[in-house]
Amino acid sequence: MNKKIALLPGDGIGEEVCTEAVRVLDAVAAANGHSFEYEKGLIGGAAWDDHQSHFPDATLKVCQGSDAILFGSIGGPIDLAHEPKWKDCEKNSILALRKAFNFNANFRPAKVYPELVDICPLREEVAGKGVDMLIVRELLGDIYFGEHRRETRDGRRVAIDTAEYTEDQIASVAHTAFKAASKRRKSLVSVDKANVLETSRLWREVVKEISADYPDVELEDMFVDNAAMQIIRDPSRFDVVLTANLFGDILSDAAAVLPGSLGLTPSASLNSEGFGMYEPQGGSAPELEGKGVANPIAQILSAGMLLKFSFGLTKEADSINRAVEKSLEQGFRTADIASAESEKLSTTEMTNKIIENLS
Ligand code: IPM
Ligand code: MG
Numbered sequence: 001m002n003k004k005i006a007l008l009p010g011d012g013i014g015e016e017v018c019t020e021a022v023r024v025l026d027a028v029a030a031a032n033g034h035s036f037e038y039e040k041g042l043i044g045g046a047a048w049d050d051h052q053s054h055f056p057d058a059t060l061k062v063c064q065g066s067d068a069i070l071f072g073s074i075g076g077p078i079d080l081a082h083e084p085k086w087k088d089c090e091k092n093s094i095l096a097l098r099k100a101f102n103f104n105a106n107f108r109p110a111k112v113y114p115e116l117v118d119i120c121p122l123r124e125e126v127a128g129k130g131v132d133m134l135i136v137r138e139l140l141g142d143i144y145f146g147e148h149r150r151e152t153r154d155g156r157r158v159a160i161d162t163a164e165y166t167e168d169q170i171a172s173v174a175h176t177a178f179k180a181a182s183k184r185r186k187s188l189v190s191v192d193k194a195n196v197l198e199t200s201r202l203w204r205e206v207v208k209e210i211s212a213d214y215p216d217v218e219l220e221d222m223f224v225d226n227a228a229m230q231i232i233r234d235p236s237r238f239d240v241v242l243t244a245n246l247f248g249d250i251l252s253d254a255a256a257v258l259p260g261s262l263g264l265t266p267s268a269s270l271n272s273e274g275f276g277m278y279e280p281q282g283g284s285a286p287e288l289e290g291k292g293v294a295n296p297i298a299q300i301l302s303a304g305m306l307l308k309f310s311f312g313l314t315k316e317a318d319s320i321n322r323a324v325e326k327s328l329e330q331g332f333r334t335a336d337i338a339s340a341e342s343e344k345l346s347t348t349e350m351t352n353k354i355i356e357n358l359s
Helices: 014-032 045-051 057-064 089-100 114-119 167-182 198-211 224-233 245-256 297-309 314-329 347-356
Strands: 002-010 035-040 068-073 105-111 132-138 148-153 156-161 187-192 218-223 240-243 266-270 276-280
Touching (some): 002 045, 014 314, 014 347, 057 089, 068 297, 105 167, 105 245, 132 245, 167 198, 187 198, 187 224, 187 245, 198 218, 218 224, 276 297, 297 314, 297 347
Parallel strands (some): 068 276
């Protein structure tokens, strides 16, 4: 298979971890008779100096000309957040990309590896029950893309954000989530705030209707406040969690800390044609940039998701997941996941172990 991948490393550690993910992709390609071609695009702060834009047209064209997007991370140091280069950098790049390609479904898996139970922030008897959930977050509706405005009432400032969902938006992401659940443990928890919000009432109605097409998947509705509690109290009870844009933003960050490091969690943003963008759930970690110590696993697993979801290369994707698991089983650790006794591998050394473990 010949495919073209748009490579958008972005800022901070993005460049170094993307380089490692490309080495893994090339090793997988060589072993399976594929060839991947990469075209780089500037995004985020990295695009600002040349283009005074966080998402230049040239980058849009690179993405349009590709079969999938591998994205690193963006954003600068917190103390520089007011500078034009970094102000709204994440929002301008990520929301624009989502909109440009109609990425309406966001997959955010959270898995606690058995070897890493001790770095999960939850007690061992909770984490040890096995945490392996997939949050499917709607990405193009809700309060994110409704009207945002200010007005003045009686001389006082008022801010208004509007939440909106169409039944088609809900149905589309619901189908995606049910399909994912039917290939996993066949349980889907749909999270909403239907005791208060009209968007949530419609959400609940439509999800229930769609569930008729997936009789093998068990559907449960849950209020978002309860879901936040359950993700911390007993995350093992979740398989697939389907939720709206804002709730998904918040719940997926809560779930992302369970594995013990943001360096372990990949993600995928997909449209209904299967075109997708793949990126670590963590940020650009500017404090680690250039030190060669960042954990490449989240980026490598994101590349694995790319092979599976955009190219249908399930066997190759599984070989990446398995190689990561094996490397962890063998005790190899980067600094973020190391215990006091373990040797701390560099970004490149950790990738070397993963490449050796590809079968
Ligand atoms: C995320 C981020 C974005 C979001 C921001 C940067 C706009 O928090 O991908 O979760 O809120 O969706
Ligand atoms: Mg977020």
